[in-house]
Amino acid sequence: MWLSEIMLQQTTVPTVIGYFDTFLSRWPDVHALAAAPLDDVLHAWAGLGYYARARNLHRCAQVVSRDLAGRFPDTEEALQALPGIGPYTAAAIAAIAFGRPATVVDGNVERVMARLHAVVEPLPGAKRQIVALADALTPSSRPGDYAQAVMDLGATVCTPRAPSCDQCPWADACQARAQGIAASLPRKAPKKPRPLRYGVAFWAARKDGAVLLRRRPEKGLLGGMIELPGSDWRDNGWTKNAALGEAPCAASWRRLPGEVRHVFTHFELLMTVYVADVDGRRVSSDGFWSLPSGFSNHALPTMTKKVVRRVLDAGDQST
Ligand code: SF4
Structure with a gap:
């Protein structure tokens, strides 16, 4: 029940069913999920969005497995102390799984x-x-x-x-x-328009076809997921000079036409994409190489998958 409630936040039942079945068959209980590498969990989650939920799900499984002998607490208060369990989920688990008179408000x-x-x-x-x-x-x-x-x-x-x-x-x-x-009813206050942010992504390819990837920091949006190297996302656009200052190495970078657009909950991102052959060049040290055919082994967020698709569709994987 805990797994389904976490998955269903911000998502619909038809979207979740396949993911739910996959999780249960790979990790049939909370101990198995706790023992799984975070990468595997993020990878299995990819496409559901809101990746902080997957990280919290994993952390929660570890706390329940290690500190609570695999048993979830049965009160709202104790449930809310666990990672990723907010007031709604705590109330739903307390009421539905444990018969507590908790008020569930979705x-x-x-x-x-x-x-x-x-x-x-x-x-x-x-x-x-x-x-x-x-x-x-x-x-x-x-x-x-x-x-x-x-x-x-x-x-x-x-x-x-x-x-x-x-x-x-x-x-x-x-x-x-x-x-x-x-x-x-219910009436809703008008939504503020989503602010626009701008980022740059770099497709740095070697002659053997391998492309430079890197892991995002654990904390923050898309934490721990794998992406193409790139810039911060900021409120104003990037000039070519400023963009290339963020590149993982000096090379003959060429900009793909247009931008890749991705909508997050609180902002919209426009990514400019540069491609280059970087064979033999020294690149920034926080990356690793992967052939595009191996990308599916990594937890790439949807935003990065869109950039990859754009590069591959352009048939222009290096200059
Ligand atoms: S508005 Fe909703 S709660 Fe009220 S009578 Fe109609 S269906 Fe029932």
Whole structure:
């Protein structure tokens, strides 16, 4: 259950099913996952995004395996002390796996509560009020079944655009339905536009076809994943001179036309790509070489895969 909850954050069930099956067959219990190299876990996670979750999943497995004899704690508080387990996941595990009267509030529950009580204040400001309202309704008997029932109600009956109020067991009590405003709730504060950032990636190829890769720092976005060497991502674009100052070695770098665009949660990235034959040159020491046919053995994030695809499609893997 823990694995499915972590995987399902920010993602849908159809996307997760294949990953879930793979994880369970490779690492059937928490001890096996704890003993796995982080690289293997990140690699198996590649494509699900939000890689901090995979690192935390691995760290959490290690804590549970090593310090807790493989048993998860059964209270919200103790669960939240584990890596990668936030308030929602802790409540869901406590209620559903251990029968604790924890209040589980996901997007579906948020919507049902906002409508049931006609909360017109927009999210995220209304979050506390909605959690308090949900808390007041959580029963002490069968809290796990109740939590799943309300989430299911939100997913199947109290749907975002056109709620099926005539099939809803709470229809008589629902204030938004009575006021005719159900479909407009919950209100949301307008989103800020995503800022744009600019980066440079370098495809440094040897004559035998091997390409320079490197590992990102463990901390931070895409931590521990494998990428092409490149620049920081900054708010203003890169001139050719500034970009080449970030290259892993001096060479006849040639820019591919256009940019590679990738959307992260909080910003959008435009990557300029340079390619060069660097055979025999001394390159920065934090990298390693891999043939493109071996890239699938490494945990490449989607953003890097897009850059690789762009270079290979250009059929221009070196100058
Ligand atoms: S009555 Fe309609 S709006 Fe109210 S909780 Fe049920 S489905 Fe949602």
